[in-house]
Amino acid sequence: MQSYAANVWCSHNLHRNKKMKLKFFRNNMKEMVVLLLLFSVQAKAQLGKSMFTKDPIVNLENFDMQRVYWGYYLGFSSFDFKTDYKTNVDNGMSIDVKGNTGFNVGLVGVLRLHKFVELRFEPGLYYASRTLSYAQFDNERDGLREVKATYIDFPMLLKFSSMRTGNIRPYLLGGLSTTLNLSSNSKSKDGNELQKFRVNQWTQNYTMGFGIDLYFEYFKFSPSIRGVFGLKDELIRDADPNSPWTGNIESLKTRAILINFTFH
Numbered sequence: 001m002q003s004y005a006a007n008v009w010c011s012h013n014l015h016r017n018k019k020m021k022l023k024f025f026r027n028n029m030k031e032m033v034v035l036l037l038l039f040s041v042q043a044k045a046q047l048g049k050s051m052f053t054k055d056p057i058v059n060l061e062n063f064d065m066q067r068v069y070w071g072y073y074l075g076f077s078s079f080d081f082k083t084d085y086k087t088n089v090d091n092g093m094s095i096d097v098k099g100n101t102g103f104n105v106g107l108v109g110v111l112r113l114h115k116f117v118e119l120r121f122e123p124g125l126y127y128a129s130r131t132l133s134y135a136q137f138d139n140e141r142d143g144l145r146e147v148k149a150t151y152i153d154f155p156m157l158l159k160f161s162s163m164r165t166g167n168i169r170p171y172l173l174g175g176l177s178t179t180l181n182l183s184s185n186s187k188s189k190d191g192n193e194l195q196k197f198r199v200n201q202w203t204q205n206y207t208m209g210f211g212i213d214l215y216f217e218y219f220k221f222s223p224s225i226r227g228v229f230g231l232k233d234e235l236i237r238d239a240d241p242n243s244p245w246t247g248n249i250e251s252l253k254t255r256a257i258l259i260n261f262t263f264h
Helices: 002-050
Strands: 068-085 095-114 117-121 124-134 144-161 168-181 202-215 220-230 249-263
Touching (some): 068 124, 095 249, 168 220, 202 249
Antiparallel strands (some): 068 095, 095 117, 095 124, 117 144, 124 144, 144 168, 168 202, 202 220
């Protein structure tokens, strides 16, 4: 009877964790999309005839003919982990990952390859944090791990643009990146028993996203939404192979949603 009650509790707890994670993801997406929409509405209100009318005044008409140009970006991000387990987590070994909204800033270098294709190098600095909750622990010291990260990202991206219509030009982009985590704890010999959650210092990711170029009188503004997905397992496991924190994890990979506001 005790075993049956424990299984029911674990199943309920796993279901609750999944619902919380989905709810957090939806809330963060809503916040970021609302910010982007508010900015777009404000831009439309200010620009008026210069951009959104039938016959707009064409700004920076020859801007995209440049072979090389530069820029910078500011933005928001929400980082998460994709967790794969070795065994079924119905036994109460599930991990709930809660991401927090972070900040990112970086530079942009652009090489035009074709009328509709650009090669972009966008090195940036990202501040992120995640909170990991372990269902099998009742106390906060063992059950919670706050994983902070300061990333230096080196992405190489291809940008595919559509035909320009007035002062608007939608685009898609994608590519690969190598990321240095300055807060990885990778050189620490201590494990989770001493509250040290460790991940690899260097990781590789792929990025996909979409955005729109808006041509103003003196600059080009490019808001975009991007997804970042880790390619390799990042977890450094505890010395004990049966560690309750890392023993049942098959792989731990970065996932992130980025909203960037780029200025050229």
